[in-house]
Amino acid sequence: MIGLEPVATPGAPLARRNPVAKLAAGLVFSFLLVASLDPVAPAVAIAIELALLPLFGIRYRVLARRALPLLAGAVGILVTLVLFAADRSGRVLWAAGPLLVTSGVLVTALGLVLRMLAVALPGVIVFATTDPTDLADALVQNAKAPARFAIGALAAFRLVPLLGQEWQMLTMARRARGVDAGRNPLARLRLFAATAFALLVGAIRRGTRLAVAMDARGFDAGTPRTVARRQVFRPADWLLVAGAAALAGGALAVSVALGTFRPLIG
Amino acid sequence: MAGVRLVGFGWRHAGRRAWAVRGVDLRIDHGERVLLLGPSGAGKSTLLAALAGLLPADSGEQEGTVEIDGLDPAKARERVGTVFQDPQSQLVMARCGDDVAFGLENRGVPGDEIWPRVDEALRRVGFPYHRDRPTAALSGGEQQRLALAGVLALRPGLLLLDEPTANLDPAGADLVRTAVAGALDPDTTLVLVEHRVADALPLVDRVVVLTPGGGVRADGTPEAVFAAHGAALAAEGVWVPGHPTVTRPAAGPPGAELLTADRLGLPPRLAPTDLAVRAGEALAVLGPNGAGKSTLALLLGGLLRPGAGRLTATAALAGGDTRTPPHRWRAPALAGRIGSVFQDPEHQFVTRTVRDELALGPRRTGRPEPAVRATVDELLDRLRLTRLAGANPYTLSGGEARRLSVATALATAPRLLICDEPTFGQDRRTWGELVDLFADLRDAGHGVVTVTHDGDFVAALADRTVTLRPAREQP
Numbered sequence: 001m002i003g004l005e006p007v008a009t010p011g012a013p014l015a016r017r018n019p020v021a022k023l024a025a026g027l028v029f030s031f032l033l034v035a036s037l038d039p040v041a042p043a044v045a046i047a048i049e050l051a052l053l054p055l056f057g058i059r060y061r062v063l064a065r066r067a068l069p070l071l072a073g074a075v076g077i078l079v080t081l082v083l084f085a086a087d088r089s090g091r092v093l094w095a096a097g098p099l100l101v102t103s104g105v106l107v108t109a110l111g112l113v114l115r116m117l118a119v120a121l122p123g124v125i126v127f128a129t130t131d132p133t134d135l136a137d138a139l140v141q142n143a144k145a146p147a148r149f150a151i152g153a154l155a156a157f158r159l160v161p162l163l164g165q166e167w168q169m170l171t172m173a174r175r176a177r178g179v180d181a182g183r184n185p186l187a188r189l190r191l192f193a194a195t196a197f198a199l200l201v202g203a204i205r206r207g208t209r210l211a212v213a214m215d216a217r218g219f220d221a222g223t224p225r226t227v228a229r230r231q232v233f234r235p236a237d238w239l240l241v242a243g244a245a246a247l248a249g250g251a252l253a254v255s256v257a258l259g260t261f262r263p264l265i266g
Numbered sequence: 267m268a269g270v271r272l273v274g275f276g277w278r279h280a281g282r283r284a285w286a287v288r289g290v291d292l293r294i295d296h297g298e299r300v301l302l303l304g305p306s307g308a309g310k311s312t313l314l315a316a317l318a319g320l321l322p323a324d325s326g327e328q329e330g331t332v333e334i335d336g337l338d339p340a341k342a343r344e345r346v347g348t349v350f351q352d353p354q355s356q357l358v359m360a361r362c363g364d365d366v367a368f369g370l371e372n373r374g375v376p377g378d379e380i381w382p383r384v385d386e387a388l389r390r391v392g393f394p395y396h397r398d399r400p401t402a403a404l405s406g407g408e409q410q411r412l413a414l415a416g417v418l419a420l421r422p423g424l425l426l427l428d429e430p431t432a433n434l435d436p437a438g439a440d441l442v443r444t445a446v447a448g449a450l451d452p453d454t455t456l457v458l459v460e461h462r463v464a465d466a467l468p469l470v471d472r473v474v475v476l477t478p479g480g481g482v483r484a485d486g487t488p489e490a491v492f493a494a495h496g497a498a499l500a501a502e503g504v505w506v507p508g509h510p511t512v513t514r515p516a517a518g519p520p521g522a523e524l525l526t527a528d529r530l531g532l533p534p535r536l537a538p539t540d541l542a543v544r545a546g547e548a549l550a551v552l553g554p555n556g557a558g559k560s561t562l563a564l565l566l567g568g569l570l571r572p573g574a575g576r577l578t579a580t581a582a583l584a585g586g587d588t589r590t591p592p593h594r595w596r597a598p599a600l601a602g603r604i605g606s607v608f609q610d611p612e613h614q615f616v617t618r619t620v621r622d623e624l625a626l627g628p629r630r631t632g633r634p635e636p637a638v639r640a641t642v643d644e645l646l647d648r649l650r651l652t653r654l655a656g657a658n659p660y661t662l663s664g665g666e667a668r669r670l671s672v673a674t675a676l677a678t679a680p681r682l683l684i685c686d687e688p689t690f691g692q693d694r695r696t697w698g699e700l701v702d703l704f705a706d707l708r709d710a711g712h713g714v715v716t717v718t719h720d721g722d723f724v725a726a727l728a729d730r731t732v733t734l735r736p737a738r739e740q741p
Binding site for chain 1: 318320343344347348350352354355356357358359360361364367368369370371372373374375376377380381384401402413416417420564567568569570596597598600601602604605606608610612613614616626627630631660674675678
């Protein structure tokens with residue numbers, strides 16, 4: 001699983017921007033890139049993302065560690081596509097028995113993998129530089145999200161790490177009661193389903209208790225909420241969103257200029 | 267300041283036949299400090315929830331009236347603050363200060379007043395950390411202190427505490443009690459539910475005793491109430507001070523060794539530990555929080571793979587299977603040899619009814635059906651669960667759930683029983699039953715290992731104690 005807790009230097013110029021602005025900038029950047037199927041635009045975009053990383057206060061090594069599952073997935077997709085995609089056009093680069101690698105398939109596969117990375121990285125960067133509490137605050141204050149949803153989700157989010165411990169407990173408790181699956185895959189599947197169900201039941205019970213405790217402190221009071229931590233959307237935040245759009249447009253422009261641009265639609 | 271008035275109050279949860287609480291007439295004036303007592307099932311928590319305005323009309327049926335300052339509790343919520351039992355499910359935010367601020371935000375306190383009030387509340391409970399401290403880094407006692415601060419910041423006229431220390435070790439419970447004592451002012455009315463009366467008495471000036479389904483039985487100063495009703499209350503399970511508990515020392519010397527731990531550890535949770543577990547002996551494992559007591563219980567129970575050292579079972583426990591370490595035994599074999607009782611009983615329940623829960627282990631170990639039925643009936647009877655045979659384990663009260671979790675571990679007649687904090691939050695009656703049950707098992711030649719903070723329990727039962735030290739303090 002990709003970690004979600006912030007790892008950036010909090011004072012970095014872009015990490016300090018409003019969480020909603022960072023989220024919007026990331027979304028704008030990603031969505032514009034989806035428009036092209038070629039490898040050039042995402043490659044330029046990745047270069048831009050990596051170049052901006054210091055401004056977000058993220059060290060390259062930290063990003064690499066956090067994006068490791070993403071990279072592993074990318075390599076897997078690349079290999080699978082190169083070996084098995086139906087498209088066999090272009091120059092033959094390498095042939096060994098039934099395996100045939102052509103320039104056409106390589107370009108398509110590379111395009112897809114680069115696109116995946118280019119689209120996902122902004123999300124990784126946003127969450128690596130944003131405290132969940134700040135994000136919830138900004139969603140409520142700047143994006144007018146309902147507090148009941150944003151703060152409720154934040155409180156639930158806090159309980160997620162407990163699920164791992166809970167799972168281990170449930171597994172051990174079942175073993176102590178004489179329940180295990182041995183080597184039988186069907187029994188294993190059944191046991192997994194039963195444990196998952198127990199985990200779900202436990203999570204709901206805990207969530208209910210938390211909801212009662214929150215209401216006891218007036219969460220459902222209906223009085224207009226005030227805010228303890230003010231989030232401000234400054235002109236610089238608008239600039240960040242506009243900048244993201246401009247940079248993504250720039251990446252597409254490079255691709256058009258080089259003649260590699262292949263629109264998603266049409 | 268807030269006053270409470272109940273007239274003929276009763277509440278029945280939707281879908282239940284019995285009333286959780288009924289016929290309560292009670293008046294509590296501004297600034298009074300009341301300890302609410304009663305045996306398990308007397309409806310103390312339900313009454314508290316009613317005062318807190320946390321019983322929605324569609325979740326049950328109400329009789330009589332309950333008023334806070336003449337208002338319906340649902341409308342008087344701003345005057346009431348509640349601290350519940352479980353610290354984990356009370357904290358909302360990731361940082362301590364934010365958590366205290368949460369209630370103030372909900373009540374619409376102006377933004378520039380929030381932080382001074384947060385700091386004041388944290389000071390009142392003696393909170394030792396900065397408000398940026400992550401809530402996840404707090405101990406249970408500190409979390410309850412924080413929960414109390416979150417409630418006090420709202421300046422409630424009526425403070426409700428529902429067994430706030432039941433889930434805590436003695437040090438954590440002390441922290442919370444000191445914080446409550448320090449935070450009370452003459453303007454705050456207090457209603458406290460607490461099993462451990464001796465610990466609660468310094469905080470209160472009045473005791474109200476509820477009877478299951480029968481309203482208020484006694485009401486007055488602690489001295490007057492305990493002089494008139496102390497013995498009866500003690501018999502019903504209330505921890506009345508000055509009523510000694512049973513003591514069950516071993517009838518004979520310990521028997522054969524069952525398990526040998528040789529430098530057994532699991533870094534960083536448990537430092538290497540040498541230990542012998544014997545048949546016919548009650549062994550208590552003590553030590554502060556973080557010393558790895560629960561980890562040791564899981565290792566001895568064959569539920570965790572050791573990270574260091576070895577755990578060996580003797581022939582007395584494992585028959586011909588002594589070459590395989592317990593954590594690699596198949597589950598049915600394990601359940602027939604070592605029974606484990608977890609700290610939270612709810613983790614342990616697998617089936618839909620109490621009866622199935624008890625039958626599960628014996629069936630898994632391949633006992634014939636008539637023998638299974640006989641075992642189940644005997645355990646139901648011995649642990650006073652017969653009436654609940656058809657009930658869902660998750661609907662049981664704390665004491666009932668604890669008795670069931672012990673019964674499930676006994677159902678496979680294991681030679682060794684390992685329990686993690688079996689007496690946490692239990693009333694005096696269940697406590698006494700557990701002491702007797704474990705002592706009977708020991709005297710019948712079983713080994714009993716308990717991980718516990720409960721000094722009374724150790725004094726009543728343990729033949730030998732082992733004290734663990736925190737892993738990082740050791741060389």
